[in-house]
Amino acid sequence: MSSRVQLMKQKGLISPPKWLPQNIHYEVMTGSVSYACSSDTSDMDVVGFCMPPKDDIFPHLRGEIPGFGFQHKRFEVWQEHHIMDKEARQEYDFSIYSIVKFFQLAMENNPNMVDILFTPQRCVLYCSAVAQIVRDNRKLFLTKNSYHKFRGYAYASLSKLGNRATAMETEKKTPKNIKDILSKINPSDLQFLIEEKNKRNLT
Numbered sequence: 001m002s003s004r005v006q007l008m009k010q011k012g013l014i015s016p017p018k019w020l021p022q023n024i025h026y027e028v029m030t031g032s033v034s035y036a037c038s039s040d041t042s043d044m045d046v047v048g049f050c051m052p053p054k055d056d057i058f059p060h061l062r063g064e065i066p067g068f069g070f071q072h073k074r075f076e077v078w079q080e081h082h083i084m085d086k087e088a089r090q091e092y093d094f095s096i097y098s099i100v101k102f103f104q105l106a107m108e109n110n111p112n113m114v115d116i117l118f119t120p121q122r123c124v125l126y127c128s129a130v131a132q133i134v135r136d137n138r139k140l141f142l143t144k145n146s147y148h149k150f151r152g153y154a155y156a157s158l159s160k161l162g163n164r165a166t167a168m169e170t171e172k173k174t175p176k177n178i179k180d181i182l183s184k185i186n187p188s189d190l191q192f193l194i195e196e197k198n199k200r201n202l203t
Contacts, residue, residue, distance in 0.1 A: 003027050
């Protein structure tokens with residue numbers, strides 16, 4: 001069974017690092033699809049983790065001492081957004097993390113990382129034997145710190161909703177552009193305003 005990244009790579013629709021498609025271990029659908037509130041026009045958020053080359057996980061294998069001298073940039077996440085598969089009539093957003101970065105975020109109870117471990121089985125697109133071990137032991141990542149992380153995430157989401165509602169309300173009351181404003185001004189009033197402005201500039 002191929003991962004979604006492998007399939008999209010074969011179609012030539014994405015450009016991940018060369019080693020990545022063959023080293024995907026876990027892929028799930030998240031967002032509105034996993035919460036069963038998506039529509040036909042919803043994009044598909046695909047999140048997962050991969051196994052980077054071993055000298056990226058263990059930099060000493062390439063002669064690098066962490067914290068000393070020149071440090072190579074290590075792979076953390078590959079992302080590509082708004083990828084349209086016309087054949088499947090589906091738009092994708094991809095976020096594939098290094099297993100090291102994923103574990104770090106999961107241990108910190110990052111809501112997005114914890115979420116992909118607890119998605120319904122119907123949302124799992126690809127799961128290797130390694131990923132299945134991680135998924136089977138997902139509760140080991142949960143701590144009391146989850147409460148603070150998820151509460152903060154929930155409050156931030158509610159705040160965004162409130163700001164969006166306020167912005168939409170303001171947009172309804174505010175003219176979209178200068179032309180809308182000018183179209184509502186009587187030409188004679190506009191001429192009067194220009195003359196008054198010129199008088200102030202002269203004085």
